[in-house]
């Protein structure tokens with residue numbers, strides 16, 4: 001049984017088809033990259049998986065259970081964790097409090113005390129290298145530190161499926177290499193069995209993902225082992241802006 005199964009998902013915003021008939025299966029233990037030009041529907045797909053809004057068409061199964069109509073706060077305790085492309089931390093709360101919120105609403109929800117959530121938060125704050133900042137208001141962090149906090153918060157949810165949305169945007173290449181190593185280690189050490197990432201940074205995708213799904217204009221263009229997907233002529237065309245002339249930048 002797949003950990004996650006999407007069947008023919010379509011999500012529209014008014015007349016715009018943001019996600020167009022996308023089917024995808026992710027097995028436990030897989031590392032998947034989701035790439036595609038800006039506006040191709042990657043974040044919308046994550047929003048549909050995590051329950052931000054329901055799809056107009058299609059069904060979503062998590063560990064075999066139909067979760068299509070479950071709200072986000074019911075999905076997180078099942079094991080769907082995520083980072084947000086644009087982190088919106090509680091700015092006047094400390095880094096530790098922000099990360100503890102992840103523990104409170106993730107798979108440990110209802111099973112751990114506030115103190116235990118704080119301990120879990122400390123653990124992940126240290127793992128991402130923010131221990132020197134743990135008592136600061138999160139509003140004082142740099143954008144990259146906010147991204148690291150966002151990763152710690154998602155990890156503190158102890159998810160089975162971790163959806164990372166451009167979590168490495170803005171990072172130095174050396175830090176990206178470290179983050180890829182860190183994620184691989186986390187997959188081994190923690191109970192987090194799968195990580196799916198949306199990244200524009202090909203260095204991160206190629207270093208991390210075993211399999212890549214490329215989206216283009218809301219639809220699935222290809223789903224293949226990483227090297228095959230990234231060298232596919234259709235993918236190269238899309239990234240070079242042919243045949244549509246669409247541009248590409250670092251923030252998706």
Ligand SMILES: Nc1ncnc2c1ncn2[C@@H]1O[C@H](COP(=O)(O)OP(=O)(O)O)[C@@H](O)[C@H]1O
Pocket residue numbers: 013016018036037038039040041042043044045252
């Ligand atoms: N909340 C929203 N309301 C209206 N349009 C949206 C909304 N979110 C995304 N879109 C549109 O849906 C399309 C896909 O966007 P998005 O999923 O953010 O793409 P990506 O993450 O691949 O850059 C874009 O055309 C975007 O403008």
Ligand SMILES: [Mg+2]
Pocket residue numbers: 042043044085252
């Ligand atoms: Mg996006």
